[in-house]
Every structure is written in C-alpha cells, then in structure tokens.
Amino acid sequence: MNESDDEDHAARATRAARAAEAGAAVAEEAFREGIAVETKGGKTDVVTQADRDAQRAVIEAIREEYPDDPVVGEEEDELKAVPEAGPAWIVDPIDGTNNFVRGIRVFGTAVAAVVDGEPVGAANVFPALGDAYRSGPEGVFRDGDPIAVSDRTDPETCAVAPTLWWALDDRGRYGAACKAIVDRFADLRRFGCAQATLAMVASGALDGTITNLRANPWDSVAGVHMVRAAGGTVTDLEGERWRHDSVGLVASNGAVHEEVLAAAREIEREAGD
Incomplete structure (x- = not known):
C-alpha cells in the first residue's frame, strides 16, 4: 500500500465513523419509544421505520464526501452484494433489531468502507451502550482508546x-x-x-x-x-x-x-x- 492509498483509507475510515454516528443517533432517538414492528422474510426477521430512517441518515453522511460510491445496505433498494472492483460502502442501520424492538441495549449501526471487495475502514456505534468502535490504517479503537484481542491460550x-x-x-x-x-x-x-x-x-x-x-x-x-x-x-x-x-x-x-x-x-x- 502506498502513501496515497493509506491516506484514502484513513479518510474513508473517518467517514465511516461519522456515518455510523449519524445512523446511531437516529436509532437511539427511537429506542424504547413504542415504534411499530414489521416482519420481512420470517417471524423473527423484523424491521422498523427506525431501521429505514437510520440507513438514510448513514447514506446521507456518506454522500457528503463520496456522492458516487455504491452502497450495500440491509434495507430498502440498496445493493445486496459487495462489488468486487472499486470503492463501496456496507451499511447496517440497526444490527440487532430484535434486541432494539425488545428494549435491549445491544444494538448498533455498522458502516464499512471497502475497496475492491476488501474492507479498509469500519465503525460500529452502539448508542445505548455508550460504545463506539472504529478501525482503519491506524489500528482499532473503542471510544478513542486502542484495543486488542485477548491473549488467552487455554x-x-x-x-x-x-x-x-x-x-x-x-x-x-x-x-x-x-x-x-x-x-x-x-x-x-x-x-x-x-x-x-x-x-x-x-x-x-x-x-x-x-x-x-x-x-x-x-x-x-x-x-x-x-x-x-x-x-x-x-x-x-x-x-x-x-x-x-x-x-x-x-x-x-x-x-x-x-x-x-x-x-x-x-x-x-x-x-x-
């Protein structure tokens, strides 16, 4: 990876974090507010208006800097498969929707930036938990502090x-x-x-x-x-x-x-x- 690529990936990681924060804010506002629940493909495959609204907020934040990049998103008419060439964005406006509709705090907005099918930056924001994760060329962080996998061997x-x-x-x-x-x-x-x-x-x-x-x-x-x-x-x-x-x-x-x-x-x- 050259310096130009590294700068581009860092910028995409930053934008992923901002977009995830925008979507998470929408989800948090609707949390435990009695929002109507619909089903998609099965009895436990649920969706709410908050999912759709949060996805729109995420995409709007992405489009501010990357207006022409394709978006792969869970809701509505966005792409459902990751392009193998070029840049793209992958969005889950509310991951853990079943938790969300039950009033359980473990849900969040996920955004990944990919180039040629490989992720280069990502963010997961869990508003009801107060945690925001971000990864990019500089490493991975939770609430601004670096994190690492466990060192357990047994x-x-x-x-x-x-x-x-x-x-x-x-x-x-x-x-x-x-x-x-x-x-x-x-x-x-x-x-x-x-x-x-x-x-x-x-x-x-x-x-x-x-x-x-x-x-x-x-x-x-x-x-x-x-x-x-x-x-x-x-x-x-x-x-x-x-x-x-x-x-x-x-x-x-x-x-x-x-x-x-x-x-x-x-x-x-x-x-x-």
Whole structure:
C-alpha cells in the first residue's frame, strides 16, 4: 500500500465513523419509544421505520464526501452484494433489531468502507451502550482508546459465542453450535447482534465466535475488519481467509483459532448432516 492509498483509507475510515454516528443517533432517538414492528422474510426477521430512517441518515453522511460510491445496505433498494472492483460502502442501520424492538441495549449501526471487495475502514456505534468502535490504517479503537484481542491460550479459560441465528426449521444447528462450544470452552455467550459480538472479540471481551452460515455483509464486514486490526484471525469453515462471500465465519484471538474452528466444523456433524 502506498502513501496515497493509506491516506484514502484513513479518510474513508473517518467517514465511516461519522456515518455510523449519524445512523446511531437516529436509532437511539427511537429506542424504547413504542415504534411499530414489521416482519420481512420470517417471524423473527423484523424491521422498523427506525431501521429505514437510520440507513438514510448513514447514506446521507456518506454522500457528503463520496456522492458516487455504491452502497450495500440491509434495507430498502440498496445493493445486496459487495462489488468486487472499486470503492463501496456496507451499511447496517440497526444490527440487532430484535434486541432494539425488545428494549435491549445491544444494538448498533455498522458502516464499512471497502475497496475492491476488501474492507479498509469500519465503525460500529452502539448508542445505548455508550460504545463506539472504529478501525482503519491506524489500528482499532473503542471510544478513542486502542484495543486488542485477548491473549488467552487455554480454551478452558475462553468464552465463545455463536454469531448468527438459525431459521426456525434449522434449530438443530443452534443446539449443535452450543454443544460444540460448551464441550471445548469455559463459557458461552450470545448477544443477538453479530457486529457487537465481533467487536467484543476485537476488544478481548470474547475469545471467539462461530457460525456455519454465510453471513450477510452488513452483519459482518465491519466487525471482521476490527478483529483483524486488533490482531485476531477470521476464516471460513475451511480455515481459509474469510471474505464477504465466504461460507461460515470463524473469528478468534488467533491463539485458540484451531479450537474455535473445530467447534464451527462440529455444527454440521452434530446436526446430523
């Protein structure tokens, strides 16, 4: 990477942070205000007007500096796949919408800047928790302070989380994921917000997280960038470097990655596939 690229990526990381803050402010204003809830693809796939309003606020903030860049967004008519060439932005206006509508504070706005399909800067803002994460060429930070993955090497001291939720007719894999974790590690957590989970791996609060599913880019790319910037490892189920179209997402502090990967691979076997 040359100096010009580094400056461009730093500028994109800064803009991602500002855009995420704009979306998070909209979400926070609507939190616990009795907002109407709709469903999209299933009974637990919910959306609110706050999701749409927050996404518009994010996109407006991006367009102030990058008016022509494509946007990949969860809501409305934005792109649903990450372009392989050129710059783009990936937006989740409210990650953890089920938490949001239940009045649970673990939700946030995620924005990632990508170039040629690879993230170069990202931000996750969790307004009800009072935490803002940012990653870019200069590193990864929470509320302005640098963070890093944990240094635990003994799986029996580690806490690991299943990242994504399985469909109602596929809950055998959720049970398999939980069993794979509790058989190997000290404890299990689930937060209902993939970006918050990945941010916790980046900060060392969690030691790993797993899913055998293909994660939507808005649920994953920002947090993956943070884990890597914090010194962690993120792969697919084959142990290959994770990218936005990978099957499975396995993130860890790096030191216990093989054990975390083994737990992820166990999901299919335990579910009887």
